[in-house]
Amino acid sequence: MTRLSREDSRSITQEKLRTAALQEFARWGFGGAAIDKITESAGFSRGAFYANYKSKEDILIDVLKAYNNREIQEWRQFLAMPEDIETVLNYMRESFARYLGQADWGMFVIEAQLHAKRNKDFAAKYRGYLNEVNESVRLMLSALYSRAGVAEPPNFGELAVLLRALVVGLSLDVGDDSDPSNAPDQLMYFLKTILHHA
Template identity: 30%
Template sequence: MLDSRYYRAVSNSVRFAYAMTRQPAKRTRLTREQSRDQTRARLLDAAQAMFMRKGFVGASVEDIAQAAGYTRGAFYSNFRSKSELLVELLQRDHEVMQADLRAIFAENMSRDDMEARVIQYYSRLPQDNKAFLLWVEAKLLAARDARFRTRFNAFMKDKRDQLVAYIEEFSARAGTPVTLAPELLVIGLMGLCDGVQFLAASDPQHVTPTVVTEVLARFFARVVFGRDA
């Protein structure tokens, strides 16, 4: 017969094996660059939340750092100022929006399908673009701060140039000449979309998704797509 020492040994082995399975997995040590990227990403996310809640002026560096779980020193080791961080937030949002537009033009689709996708893209901005108020804050700051205005306007010029390129590509692929110079068309398009988003944000009861789609569809049909609305 097996004696008690055997059972104790088996029991100890089982407990040891169970304990080993309960050990937390070792964390992979981040490189200095990875750690810095993680810190910047957390500061950016915290800043976006703070700017949306308190506004650019109302949110302090301390608010942002605390929300991200860092110190004021960590903020200034990554960003020289709140305005620099704001521009990076705008750039991040712009890149996401551009990726969505590129996806539309990257596919080989019919003119009707392309028009429908463009309308769908712009119509959903008031509901999906959580960063819209950041753009409002940036425009207010640009109107009051000459230094920020210079940097912001250069960024907006690049944004308009990219939209001009998309309009020209659409015109070429659809075989429809635009009725207005693309540079002027982009200014009108951006102004319309900004206005619709602002109205949808401030008066969602009346400026509903259905209204937004109707307004944009008719504008695009007449001015961009060259169709009768």
């Protein structure tokens, strides 16, 4: 077996901690989530948590960034494919369906928003995260418009914010009591509509 480098080992530890944190925050909320439960679920000691994160807020932001960056990066790869735009949109739909397959994601995102509303210090960090995500979504949308061969509208930045908010809202609709297959179709309807009216 090949021995993992220190950096690879750290990345694996952080990924396990992020997965456990997502579940803990979604289930108990920010206030009820416990670092001991996060580390226990991830299979690590409390020391392993503090070797990677300063606080619950730090891991909260890290989970948000990691999951959103992964999704946006995948969509960018689809947009670089040589296939026609309809095929590319179908790939994006499948990717979004997988993204929504994380049952706790919608609850987790709402917990982050609520904590930002209740805590001024965290709100500043959260706003920085939102600015980064909105810019990433704007770049992804720009690539989509370019790929479709249509011009960007004047209110393009607002459109990126709207798309991010729509994804968050749709992620909340997916759960035990709803049909998760509808949300990806709704997102594709939105994307096709804005491209058609460009």
